[in-house]
Amino acid sequence: MTGADAFLNDVPSDQELRALVVRAQRAFQWRAQADALTGTASVEGVTVTVNGGGSLTALRLEEEACRDGGRALADRIIAALGQAQETVSAQLLASARETFGEQAPELDTIGASLEERRAVTRAARGGEDEDQPHGR
Amino acid sequence: MPSVPEDPEAVKAAYAAEVDEQVEQARDRAERATAWRREVEALLGHGTADGGGVRVSVRPDGLLTDLRISDASAARGARAVERAVLEALTAAQAQVRSAAHAASVQAWGERDNAVNALDAEVRASTPPPQPLVDPGSPDGGREGGTW
Numbered sequence: 001m002t003g004a005d006a007f008l009n010d011v012p013s014d015q016e017l018r019a020l021v022v023r024a025q026r027a028f029q030w031r032a033q034a035d036a037l038t039g040t041a042s043v044e045g046v047t048v049t050v051n052g053g054g055s056l057t058a059l060r061l062e063e064e065a066c067r068d069g070g071r072a073l074a075d076r077i078i079a080a081l082g083q084a085q086e087t088v089s090a091q092l093l094a095s096a097r098e099t100f101g102e103q104a105p106e107l108d109t110i111g112a113s114l115e116e117r118r119a120v121t122r123a124a125r126g127g128e129d130e131d132q133p134h135g136r
Numbered sequence: 137m138p139s140v141p142e143d144p145e146a147v148k149a150a151y152a153a154e155v156d157e158q159v160e161q162a163r164d165r166a167e168r169a170t171a172w173r174r175e176v177e178a179l180l181g182h183g184t185a186d187g188g189g190v191r192v193s194v195r196p197d198g199l200l201t202d203l204r205i206s207d208a209s210a211a212r213g214a215r216a217v218e219r220a221v222l223e224a225l226t227a228a229q230a231q232v233r234s235a236a237h238a239a240s241v242q243a244w245g246e247r248d249n250a251v252n253a254l255d256a257e258v259r260a261s262t263p264p265p266q267p268l269v270d271p272g273s274p275d276g277g278r279e280g281g282t283w
Contacts, residue, residue, distance in 0.1 A: 056265055059265060071205070074204060
């Protein structure tokens with residue numbers, strides 16, 4: 001079989017191509033909405049804002065957050081980060097349902113991505129630091 | 137002199153060989169893309185501030201993977217440690233952007249569109265962080281600063 005043969009058995013119909021274009025347009029539309037989303041959360045004197053991708057974009061600390069050491073402060077920042085990400089994740093899923101429909105396969109992809117994000121932040125919270133006094 | 141008609145079978149074989157070569161090139165690029173993606177996904181950027189008292193690590197997608205704050209840094213007060221965390225995060229973001237760019241150049245060469253595409257993606261995922269200012273107060277209720 002030549003390389004050309006590999007493509008000749010699976011040529012999409014015009015209707016399938018139109019459906020793919022519509023899905024691609026919806027994906028671009030959703031991505032633009034997702035990029036504009038933000039989420040904010042506060043935990044014990046720490047306020048964090050994240051963007052649609054879950055990146056920390058703004059931080060505010062109150063004195064009360066700093067009173068019991070570096071590790072406790074770092075844990076509060078990470079906890080607030082996780083909560084802000086949950087806020088924005090809920091918005092992302094709601095907008096994805098609205099854009100793609102309740103049963104769309106895109107929801108599984110987005111859900112898996114959000115779960116990975118959750119795992120990354122959970123891992124950032126876990127573990128003890130042996131390198132005192134920097135530790136968290 | 138009239139030209140000799142080309143053998144249709146030979147023409148067909150030539151086209152098939154050309155397509156095979158293009159498919160092979162596409163396959164090679166796909167394999168390189170997979171290796172490149174794995175390499176970029178494994179990258180981390182690290183940043184420090186306050187003499188190493190604050191340390192931050194981030195991924196190319198902007199997610200924070202580690203944050204360490206020393207007791208001494210925490211004791212400097214909210215304003216100072218807030219500034220140090222943002223400074224360390226900014227440095228970590230710059231490092232991961234640079235590392236992702238280097239990995240792309242190594243995989244594709246300086247002028248490939250993939251390099252620009254990934255640079256833009258990582259830049260969008262690592263926006264410069266800012267202090268969160270209380271809208272009710274011009275300076276967030278605290279002393280002014282350069283942030």
